Amino acid sequence: MRNICFYFQIHLPYRLKRYRFIEIGQDHYYYDDFQIEERIKAYVEQSLLPANRTIAEMIRSSNGKFRCAFTISGVTLDQLEHYAPEVIDSFKDLAKTGCVEFMAEPYAHSLSSVFDATEFERQLKLHADKIETLFGKRPSSLFNAELIYSDEIGEIALKMGFKTMLIDEAKHILGWKSPNYVYSHSYLPKLKLLVRNHKLSDDIAFRFSSLSLTAENFIRWIASLPEGDNVINLGMGYEALGITQPAYTGIFEFLKAIPYHAMEHQMSFMLPSELSKKNESAGPLSVPFPISWVGNDKDLTPWTGNDLQNEAIAKLYAVGERVRMCTDKPLLRDWLILQSTDHFRYMSHKDAWGTNYESAYDAFMNYMNVLADFLERVDAQYPTTIDNEELNELLKTINHQEAEIELLENELKKIRARKAKVEDSKK
């Protein structure tokens, strides 16, 4: 029996405002609230709400047979809570049906999995906590930002307790292998890998209207796949429903018709966690260098392809350890927001998808000005002359000083008491 696994990614970065160098050290607010609100409202109205309604209806009309998964970045959840809490409610309603799964991802939709493993773990935990509070269930599948995956990242994921990870169909990894099987980590068989079917996913996300796709045809394509191809992963950005493919193209009707035609062909829908539980691995996949879901090369070049990007990333992650020692809340929040992958994508010369800047240089200048101010604030927390290890020791001493004082005072009392006793006995 063929299983279709739908999953959607929802991420919207915080847009930075135009931040001139003259403001460094003066202005510590970096965000363009107007643009952020504008974008989130458009996303909510055109995509999130109608798409959630569609999915709720599909679940209802199929008696819970239709299932799908979501991954919502932490920064997006923050924006939704602020600007459109009704969307959170609508996701909560979906969660109550039991037919949807919320997956984990680094809170800030960051590249931390590649550049700062400690930060990656911290953000996964932060995100899992948030998902648990909102939707009542701790995620067990991991959808890393931009589907970035390598053996090393898989190892961290398994260590963190994730049993399933989603990856993209990268030709140089799969070779002749079909994406439509469940695979496993190259040396840790406990971690199952689900490979996104690149062609079929993009047929919906990017080519739906140009192909004049119908649900009937689409399911027939899946049905005509070779024998044994039993796991079809269809992953895409949620904005495909309603923005990339606007409502008038009939994308929502297409979706509604999917369960009917799928059931006609005896196909079922499954969640990522169910897939990996119910399927044995067809074999390990070795991924020594990180892959992502962008471009033809499926590598990290959209974020780390030029000197500007590398410089910005290096400067940012150089202070990771130091920032994690800070307790200043606004600082920690900015630290997360500044890590979103989008900021670096905008600095790409050839692939600045979704950019609001005129050029890669423009994006770099603005980001670096913001970062300069941020770094000054980090320095202001603790002097740079002290290195991290020393600082850590000092912090420990400071944080424990009360307990220490109490301990010593108690000791002092005892000694005094003993002394008094000795003197008493002498008399």
Place this chain on the structure above:
Amino acid sequence: MKALMFGWEFPPHILGGLGTASYGLTKGMAMQDDLEITFVIPKPHGDEDQSFLKIVGACNVPIVWKENEWNYVNQRIGLTMHPDEYFWLRNGIKYDYNRIYTNDLGCVDFSGRYPDNLIEEISNYEAVASVLAHQMDFDIIHSHDWLTFPAGVFAKQISGKPLVIHVHATDFDRSRGQVNPIVYGIEKRGMDAADHIMTVSDLTRKIVIEKYHQDPRKVTTVHNAVDPLPDADSFTKTPRKDKVVTFLGRITMQKGPEYFVEAAYRVLQKTKDVRFVMAGSGDMMNAMIDLVAKRNIADRFHFTGFLKGRQVHEMLAESDVYIMPSVSEPFGISPLEAMQVGTPSIISKQSGCAEILTHAIKTDYWDIDAMADAIYAIVKNPAMHKSLQELGRDEVNNIRWQDAGLKVRGIYESVM
């Protein structure tokens, strides 16, 4: 194919960008083996590079029949033209130009510059064109800038051959809107008569269509390119403590020098390790010195005066940033030259070269905040400097005149 071109300047004796562009374009076109170019200029000096085209000096072309000995002609003009050619061209005199003052050879003494009686020189140039049009054999006429439009139009009327004109600048750029009606008239008549108009940028194309009322189908943009600099590596940067930001060009309203001073003032409020250089001379130089003093940044702001030849490239190579805040620039070749020697450029969006450059920072000429931000980013971020330097150099080295030449060739063929 034979092309007859009318120009005004040709290196090494040049006064502005027109000569450089004429040279580059003809050199790029000469890569096409079946193209023969005859380039007419008012006054050659004899040291022009004629390896790829033939230069005809208008000052050697007789327009009034005078009897002279072969030896005497040789002695007079032998340096720039063969006497046989003089006698041959003399057969092309079909009109009576006795009203024009000529010398003992029946030729006009052109200055080849931009004198006060420029309008008169232009019409004398037209007379020369008539002789050439009668006597020479060519397939197409190509006129560079308004000074040569009347000559081109006249040659077209005589020979019936198609005329293309090349607009390197319009009077709207030069005067910031306050056009000289005589110049406008000459420009407009030339454009009306032309079979096709080439402009150096889309910006200029728009002006030609909107202000000169030309049919958009008749106007095509052929962006300028830059001649490869064979000794680019010989220009080095002396290591120094302070970063250098340079403005280079005529210090005049069109080039926007005051925006550079204001941007410098903003940068210096934040950092002290930057020096600003304003190279060149012009009518606004004293005003700029005053402004610098008023802003109290004179200790960090330097004027070099007029630079020429190798000094220009040396100055560019010594700089960390080159800035061109022009208010209106039909093309603007200097940022390309700066990028050739590895200096990142900041250019105004109101300049034509912005249309073809990716690895340069573009700002509005009036947006001094953005300009200051860009300067600050380049001098403070080595990655930014390196990126602009390396990618910019590659980019500029790929903007080649021969591609522009091919585009011009396509236009020739479309009108023939």
